[in-house]
Amino acid sequence: MLETRSLSAGYGRTPVVKNLNLQLPEGRITALIGPNGCGKSTLLKTLARVLKPLSGEVLMRGAALHRLDDRAIARQLSMLPQTPTQPEGISVRQLVEYGRAPYLSHWGRLKAEDRQRVDLAMRETGVHELAERPLSDLSGGQRQRVWIAMILAQDTDLVLLDEPTTYLDLAHQIELLQLLQQLNRNGKTIVVVLHDLNQACRYCDHLVVLREGQLVTQGSPDEVFDAELLATTFSLSAQVIRDPVAGTPMCIPL
Amino acid sequence: MANNLPIRALLLIAVLITGLAQSLVLWSSFELHLGDLLPLLGTYAGDGGDSLATQLMLELRLPRTLVAALIGANLAVAGVQVQALTRNPLASPTLLGINAGAACMLALAVAGLFGLAALPLPLLALIGGTFSALLVLALGGYFRAQPSPVRLILAGIAITALLSGLTRAALILSEDMAYSMLHWLSGSLAQVDWDSWHQLWPLSVPGLILALLLGHAFNLLALGEESATGLGIRIHWVRRLAAISVVLLCTASVASAGPIAFVGLLVPPLCRTLFGNDHRLLLPASALTGAAFLVWADLLSRGVAFPAETPVGVITALLGTPFFILLAARSHR
DSSP states (O other): OEEEEEEEEOSTTSOSEEEEEEEEOTTSEEEEEOSTTSSHHHHHHHHTTSSOOSEEEEEETTEEGGGSOHHHHHTTEEEEOSSOOOOTTOBHHHHHHHTTGGGSOTTOOOOHHHHHHHHHHHHHTTOGGGTTSBGGGSOHHHHHHHHHHHHHHTOOSEEEEESTTTTSOHHHHHHHHHHHHHHHHTTOEEEEEOSOHHHHHHHOSEEEEEETTEEEEEEOHHHHOSHHHHHHHHOOOEEEEEOTTTOOEEEEEO | OOTTHHHHHHHHHHHHHHHHHHHHHSSOSSOOOGGGHHHHHHHHHTSOOOOHHHHHIIIIIHHHHHHHHHHHHHHHHHHHHHHHHHTOTTOOGGGGTHHHHHHHHHHHHHTTGGGGGGSOHHHHHHHHHHHHHHHHHHHTTTTSSSOOHHHHHHHHHHHHHHHHHHHHHHHHHTGGGHHHHHHHHTOOOTTOOHHHHHHHHHHHHHHHHHHHHTHHHHHHHTTOHHHHHHTTOOHHHHHHHHHHHHHHHHHHHHHHHOOOOSHHHHHHHHHHHHHOSOHHHHHHHHHHHHHHHHHHHHHHHHHTTTTSOOOHHHHHHHHHHHHHHHHHHHHTO
């Protein structure tokens, strides 16, 4: 569904991600993991075409992303940045409505179908009761769900999220990851940058491990996540055991 | 807020129309009344009405009123755009150094440098304003992939300071002309005639239309560049088109009446409180409010020391400063 060919990307002229060949599996939740500065956010931003590749290319369903029409892409691929700018003085509903932008005329008029999509997205994320509240009134956890609602209103097969759990407490982190799982069951392909390795193992189907801008390994958590990976990639000596609840791999630092 | 929106809009239009009408008759050395407006309308309908009052309004008052309204709209709409682009509610169009560039060019011409005096005044202002805007935008990294508002603001401050210094130096060289320059520099509608109107509207109308078309894009730009890109907005085009619009609106205005302070800074935040943050509504509302504000400020400028005229820029600054302090204090709460 989404693949990279000899992709190098970064800010300015120095590549952060170097010569990367990747295929992200369709219909799965893929986590991009790796130590700080390994290029996982840079990769995600390049996939979302916020950054232009320095060389190589990103393909979506076989077509080069940077040659496709922006609005056409936005109907297939959505992106939630790590720190989205919160616009002032708008309501929850207004923000979620912005998710319909790629479908609207230039002037941004919503049709009945768009309103239905917006309502559905707000119900799926449980923010429909907050619809008329100003965005600035909400807590961090509520706000993150509103952003997810906006992405859902965009109605894309592919959803990219850059560290969506960063500013949330543990309960809200889990709630968000479960929401991602539910969206995945409804057919969306999800690519997410995560910092918490145990959460990545538990909630994602596929891990892409990066270090210094290069691919270390990829595969299911069971295949790739072990003590050796933690030692070589994260310089962390740890023991990997089974999560007693979910049975997925889980690391305990020594 | 949404419920009484039509009331607010009607009120705003009423203020504008009253201002326009009063501006045609009030504070004239030749006594005029609102009743004289009727034969004026008759003139346009084609039946006579060539009295002195009609002539006076047609030749002097009408162009001045129209120019004031259009400049007010221009500056307010430019202000909304600059604030949307920099994501700074206290940014103003003067940030781009357009006024300073136009003023500098005129001062150089007045000082007789480079044979510039041969060119007409509006053209000089246009060249100077466009040149300094491009300089600020280029130095401010505006055309880069990830522009930083802070860098743009710093570039604007630096270039404005440099150009103001040059302007003063040129004025010292040309003492005899300094008074008329000073009058222009404080922003005045006193010299405005039909020629000014004919120079103003061809630049203003495309600038305003361009801005209104970008309304929805500005809404999405407020979500940050990453989200806006994700929603399929071509950010670079929005930035470029908006910059073109701002330069058109500001240079046209400064060429006709000199730099008029505070309209672009104050009208947008006022309209944000009255009409909300949806740029599709905010832009036209700011245009009307800016027009009403400057028409009334011009009326006051004629009235405060009647029969002498006070430059309208002085009035907007006097009205604007306390309001600005209030606004700055509120935004830090």
